[in-house]
Amino acid sequence: MNEQQRIDVAIIGGGPAGMNAALVLGRARKTVIVIDEERPRNRVTRETHGFLTRDGVSPSEFRRIAREQISAYPSVRFVSDIAVTIEGSDGDFLMTTEQGATYRSKKVLFAMGKKDLPFDIEGLAEVYGKSAFVCPYCDGWELRDQPLVLIAKGAGAVHFAKVVSGWSDHKVICTNGPDDMTEEQREELKRHHIPVFDSPILRIDSIDGKVQHIVLEDGTNVPCTGIFFATKLVAGSELPQDLGCRVSEAGSIIVDALGKTNVPGVYSAGDAATELYQAITAAAMGSLAAVGINSELLTEAWESVK
Ligand SMILES: Cc1cc2nc3c(=O)[nH]c(=O)nc-3n(C[C@H](O)[C@H](O)[C@H](O)COP(=O)(O)OP(=O)(O)OC[C@H]3O[C@@H](n4cnc5c(N)ncnc54)[C@H](O)[C@@H]3O)c2cc1C
Numbered sequence: 493m494n495e496q497q498r499i500d501v502a503i504i505g506g507g508p509a510g511m512n513a514a515l516v517l518g519r520a521r522k523t524v525i526v527i528d529e530e531r532p533r534n535r536v537t538r539e540t541h542g543f544l545t546r547d548g549v550s551p552s553e554f555r556r557i558a559r560e561q562i563s564a565y566p567s568v569r570f571v572s573d574i575a576v577t578i579e580g581s582d583g584d585f586l587m588t589t590e591q592g593a594t595y596r597s598k599k600v601l602f603a604m605g606k607k608d609l610p611f612d613i614e615g616l617a618e619v620y621g622k623s624a625f626v627c628p629y630c631d632g633w634e635l636r637d638q639p640l641v642l643i644a645k646g647a648g649a650v651h652f653a654k655v656v657s658g659w660s661d662h663k664v665i666c667t668n669g670p671d672d673m674t675e676e677q678r679e680e681l682k683r684h685h686i687p688v689f690d691s692p693i694l695r696i697d698s699i700d701g702k703v704q705h706i707v708l709e710d711g712t713n714v715p716c717t718g719i720f721f722a723t724k725l726v727a728g729s730e731l732p733q734d735l736g737c738r739v740s741e742a743g744s745i746i747v748d749a750l751g752k753t754n755v756p757g758v759y760s761a762g763d764a765a766t767e768l769y770q771a772i773t774a775a776a777m778g779s780l781a782a783v784g785i786n787s788e789l790l791t792e793a794w795e796s797v798k
Pocket residue numbers: 504505506507508509510527528529530531532533534536537539540541542543573574575576603604605606620621625626630631728729761762763764768769770771772774775
């Protein structure tokens with residue numbers, strides 16, 4: 493496969509979504525290029541949980557095993573690069589990359605995940621993925637029964653408190669400024685004996701990624717061994733919009749059950765196209781999108797025979 497050849501499928505993003513799509517398409521004997529910047533959102537964590545047969549594996553080991561298995565299918569090629577432009581239409585898309593390469597493909601799969609916006613709390617980056625997490629389904633078990641702080645406000649804080657109750661009864665809420673709650677919501681939290689601190693957070697103190705306490709501007713020290721918070725996410729890339737893909741208010745590409753977008757020949761899978769942020773969900777979406785793409789390619793080839 494060289495850069496000028498028109499390959500079957502270009503996959504942008506090589507996380508669980510892109511790699512599972514590559515595996516299924518490689519087994520379907522399609523020529524595939526996976527362009528991957530190699531900066532998945534979970535790179536800050538030591539372990540990935542909840543993925544059957546891989547529970548507790550590190551993100552880098554997950555990637556190593558996946559790449560090794562996909563290497564059995566020679567029509568799949570990985571390039572470590574960033575896709576920066578895309579144009580064209582179904583049957584002939586043209587991508588350029590940061591390193592100056594160009595690739596042409598019949599179909600495109602956007603699997604570039606989402607990105608965290610920079611944190612505005614001092615010390616949060618140091619504990620992110622080590623003792624501060626965003627998803628109790630991913631990391632709640634490791635923090636079970638521990639004293640936790642939930643950084644959230646408004647209805648989101650009440651929802652978070654309810655969900656995290658499944659893992660720990662020892663939790664307080666820090667709203668980091670005005671709580672944005674109704675009287676009813678405050679009463680609800682009181683009924684569940686969950687203290688709420690609304691003083692802005694001055695900083696988070698930690699040792700080797702393990703949070704020790706949260707220091708508030710009013711001088712309060714809130715000791716804890718874990719944090720859950722709602723990170724602000726943006727789309728991993730603007731390229732889908734450049735092709736005319738419809739995107740939801742949450743920044744997810746709108747797709748059907750097989751990952752098809754509103755633009756012919758363009759698919760999306762994984763975090764880029766959902767707000768259910770789980771590696772196994774992303775991988776499953778990648779697999780479904782690969783089936784959708786392969787079906788389309790097979791139909792086109794079948795119908796081209798006159
Ligand atoms: C702290 C943390 C802990 C988590 N823990 C768990 C857990 O325990 N269990 C679990 O199931 N899930 C967990 N998740 C969620 C899980 O990591 C994601 O749902 C999953 O990685 C999404 O896979 P993806 O393939 O859609 O995107 P990603 O894994 O984010 O991969 C996207 C890839 O696309 C690349 N990319 C982006 N733009 C471009 C471009 N323009 N050109 C080329 N490449 C590009 C990125 O660099 C990246 O390599 C966690 C997430 C975080 C943030």
